[in-house]
Amino acid sequence: MDPSTSQLSENISPSFEDTADFIDADRGFVGSLNPCVIKNARGDTVWDNDEFNFLHQQPCPETVNPKLWRQAQLLSKQGLYRISSSIYQVRGFDISHITFVEGKTGIIIIDPLISCECAAAARELYYKHQGVRPVKAIIYTHSHIDHFGGASGVLPPVTNDNDTAPVPIIAPEYFMEEATSENIFAGPIMRQRARHMYGSQLPKSPKGQIGVGLGMATSHGTTSLVPPTINITQTGQTLTIDGVRMTFQMVPNTEAPAELNIYFPDERALLVAECATHALHNIATLRGALVRDAKAWSRYLDETLLLYCEDAKSNVQFGSHAWPTWGADKIKKFLAQQRDLYAFIHDQTVRQMNQGWNGTEIAERMVLPPSLSREWHTQGFYGSVSHNVKAIYQRYMTWFDGSAENLWKWPPKEEGARYVACMGGAEEVLKKSQVFISQGDLRFAATLLGHVVAAGDEPGNDAIAHLQCKNLLANVFEKLGFGAENATWRNFYLSQSVDLMNGKRAQGKNSSGMAAFAPNLSVEQWFGALSITIDGQEAGKEEKPFCIDIHVRDISEDWRLILSNGALTYRSQPNGERSSNRTEPDLALTLNKIGLCRLLNSKSSSSDILDLKGDVQALNKLLSFASITSKVKNQLQSYI
Incomplete structure (x- = not known):
C-alpha cells in the first residue's frame, strides 16, 4: 500500500526494466571517496554515505516501496563525475551536489553543499583527480542552505582588511533576504519538523531511513553564509569569469523565492538548479515553508525550454540534485514533461476547486495522465501529488475548505476526547481500529487512534487502553511508512512511530523559541x-x-x-x-x-x-x- 499516491490513481507506473537512469547516473564516473566518511576538526562524523551501502547489497525488502528503493540506489552513488569537457560534479557528499567548472587558470564552484567539511572534502576529491586549481568564483543558484552553507569550506583565506570574500560570490537578486528570512520567523518549528521529514533520527536501514527522495540525507557539519558580491538581476545577463562564459535565467518564486539557472554556451551545458529534477518536487514542503507558485514554476520551465533547447541547443542538462540528461532530444522531452507536470497539477487543482471541491477531495481525485505517470522522473519521491494539490488549494483558498463545520473546530486534544467518548471509550476505539487494520484501511485506523492519543491519558481515561492505542498507532505508522513511495512521508511516519514507542509525540508544543541571533544577519x-x-x-x-x-x-x-x-x-x-x-x-x-x-x-x-x-x-x-x-x-x- 502506498499512502503517498491517490487511491484513485490508475495502475500506470514506469517500467523497472528501464535502466536508462542507471546508465546516466554512472556516466562520466572518475573516482570515489573510500570510505565516504567526512569528519569535522573534532573527529565527529558529519557525513557517512557508506551507511547506505546496504541498498546495493540486497534486493528490495518488503519494508520499502520498490520504486523508492530504486530511487535510493541511484541517489546514493557517490564520487567525482565528468559532465562535459570542463564541468565536473561531486555527488553523494550531502543532499545536494557541488559543481566545479574549469576555467583558464582556476575553477568556479557552484552550490557548495550544506557543510564546510563536506564541501572541502569534495574539492579535495576533485583536486586528487584534476589537480589543484585556485577558486576563481562561487555561484549560489538559490536561497536554500544546501546550496550555500559550505562556502567557507572552499573559499580561499581572506586577505583583506574588510573581511570580504576574496573571490566573486554570485547569486540571484534578493538572495540574502530569502536565505535568512525563511529561518528567522519559523525556524524552531521548521527544524523540528525537518528532523521528521529527513528522518535524521532514524537508523539507515531497510526498516529506517533510505533517503529523502531528492538526495540521501542532510550533513551535520559547520555551515556558513558568505554574502554575494555580484547579483544576477535579469534573464539574459552574462558573465565571463576566468574565460568561462555564462548566461543566466532568473526563475524567482519557483522552487525557491530567489533562484537562477545557468547556460554555458561553450559547453552547450545547461544547469537547471532545482526546477527540474528526477522526482516530483514540493509545492509545499512538509517541514514548512511558504507555498510555492506552481504556475510560475511551469512557465519558467517553458522559458528554459525555449531559450536553451530551441534557441540554443543544449547537449547536456544537469542540476544540483540527481543525475544529468544527455542529448538534445532527451533534454527537450525531460524539460517538457517537467513543465507539464507542474502545469497539470496546478491547472486541474484550480479547475476542480472552482467546481466546488476542497483540497482534500481534489487530492483524492487527482490522476496524472498516462504520459506522465509512466515516467520515472515524475514520480512522487520528494513531493507528492497529494500534498502538492493541497498546497495549491491553500495558496488560493487558505486553510478553510468552505464547510462551516470546519470553521471553528476544537483543538486536537479536546476534539479527540469527544470522539473517544462518542465511540464508547478508548477500548472501543482500539477494537474498531483493529477491524479497519484487518481490512487494510490503515488511513482511517490512524485517524481513530490519533484521536485517542491526542486526547491524552489524563485521570479518568483508561490508561491501559490509551497505551495500547498509542502502541498500535506506532505500528500503523510503521506500516504506512514501509509502503510509502514518497521518502519524506516514509520518514515522517517512521519518525513519529519511534516517538510514540519512546513515549512522546512531538508536535512543536512548548518550543524553546528562537535559535541564536546569527551574527551575519542584519x-x-x-x-x-x-x-x-x-x-x-x-x-x-x-x-x-x-x-x-x-x-x-x-x-x-x-x-x-x-x-x-x-x-x-x-x-x-x-x-x-x-x-x-x-x-x-x-x-x-x-x-x-x-x-x-x-x-x-x-x-x-x-x-x-x-x-x-x-x-x-x-x-x-x-x-x-x-x-x-x-x-x-x-x-x-x-x-x-
Whole structure:
C-alpha cells in the first residue's frame, strides 16, 4: 500500500526494466571517496554515505516501496563525475551536489553543499583527480542552505582588511533576504519538523531511513553564509569569469523565492538548479515553508525550454540534485514533461476547486495522465501529488475548505476526547481500529487512534487502553511508512512511530523559541526575530508603553524599539534624526553590532555597552518578555 499516491490513481507506473537512469547516473564516473566518511576538526562524523551501502547489497525488502528503493540506489552513488569537457560534479557528499567548472587558470564552484567539511572534502576529491586549481568564483543558484552553507569550506583565506570574500560570490537578486528570512520567523518549528521529514533520527536501514527522495540525507557539519558580491538581476545577463562564459535565467518564486539557472554556451551545458529534477518536487514542503507558485514554476520551465533547447541547443542538462540528461532530444522531452507536470497539477487543482471541491477531495481525485505517470522522473519521491494539490488549494483558498463545520473546530486534544467518548471509550476505539487494520484501511485506523492519543491519558481515561492505542498507532505508522513511495512521508511516519514507542509525540508544543541571533544577519532581521519571541500575554499586562533607542555605533544605524499593547515595533531612524515632536525614549543604548548580538544571545559583558542613558528597567522588561536569560539583566544592574 502506498499512502503517498491517490487511491484513485490508475495502475500506470514506469517500467523497472528501464535502466536508462542507471546508465546516466554512472556516466562520466572518475573516482570515489573510500570510505565516504567526512569528519569535522573534532573527529565527529558529519557525513557517512557508506551507511547506505546496504541498498546495493540486497534486493528490495518488503519494508520499502520498490520504486523508492530504486530511487535510493541511484541517489546514493557517490564520487567525482565528468559532465562535459570542463564541468565536473561531486555527488553523494550531502543532499545536494557541488559543481566545479574549469576555467583558464582556476575553477568556479557552484552550490557548495550544506557543510564546510563536506564541501572541502569534495574539492579535495576533485583536486586528487584534476589537480589543484585556485577558486576563481562561487555561484549560489538559490536561497536554500544546501546550496550555500559550505562556502567557507572552499573559499580561499581572506586577505583583506574588510573581511570580504576574496573571490566573486554570485547569486540571484534578493538572495540574502530569502536565505535568512525563511529561518528567522519559523525556524524552531521548521527544524523540528525537518528532523521528521529527513528522518535524521532514524537508523539507515531497510526498516529506517533510505533517503529523502531528492538526495540521501542532510550533513551535520559547520555551515556558513558568505554574502554575494555580484547579483544576477535579469534573464539574459552574462558573465565571463576566468574565460568561462555564462548566461543566466532568473526563475524567482519557483522552487525557491530567489533562484537562477545557468547556460554555458561553450559547453552547450545547461544547469537547471532545482526546477527540474528526477522526482516530483514540493509545492509545499512538509517541514514548512511558504507555498510555492506552481504556475510560475511551469512557465519558467517553458522559458528554459525555449531559450536553451530551441534557441540554443543544449547537449547536456544537469542540476544540483540527481543525475544529468544527455542529448538534445532527451533534454527537450525531460524539460517538457517537467513543465507539464507542474502545469497539470496546478491547472486541474484550480479547475476542480472552482467546481466546488476542497483540497482534500481534489487530492483524492487527482490522476496524472498516462504520459506522465509512466515516467520515472515524475514520480512522487520528494513531493507528492497529494500534498502538492493541497498546497495549491491553500495558496488560493487558505486553510478553510468552505464547510462551516470546519470553521471553528476544537483543538486536537479536546476534539479527540469527544470522539473517544462518542465511540464508547478508548477500548472501543482500539477494537474498531483493529477491524479497519484487518481490512487494510490503515488511513482511517490512524485517524481513530490519533484521536485517542491526542486526547491524552489524563485521570479518568483508561490508561491501559490509551497505551495500547498509542502502541498500535506506532505500528500503523510503521506500516504506512514501509509502503510509502514518497521518502519524506516514509520518514515522517517512521519518525513519529519511534516517538510514540519512546513515549512522546512531538508536535512543536512548548518550543524553546528562537535559535541564536546569527551574527551575519542584519540588525533589522535581529529585531524581526526578537519581535516574535515576545510573550504577548505577559507584555500586554504593561499598561504603559515604553521605548528604547539603540545606536549601533560601528555600522552607524539607529533604531527605536516600542513595546505597546503586547507587541514590539522596531523603526529605523536614518542618521539618528529625531523630529521635534518625537517622544523621548525611556532608555538610550549604544553598542557595536557584535555587542548587540551578544546581548541578544545572552553572552554580553559590561564592556559591550558603550553608553546608556535612562531607565535600564525598560531593557530588563523587554528581555524578560523575550525569555532572554537573567544573566544579561543582572549584568545591567551596574548601570542603575
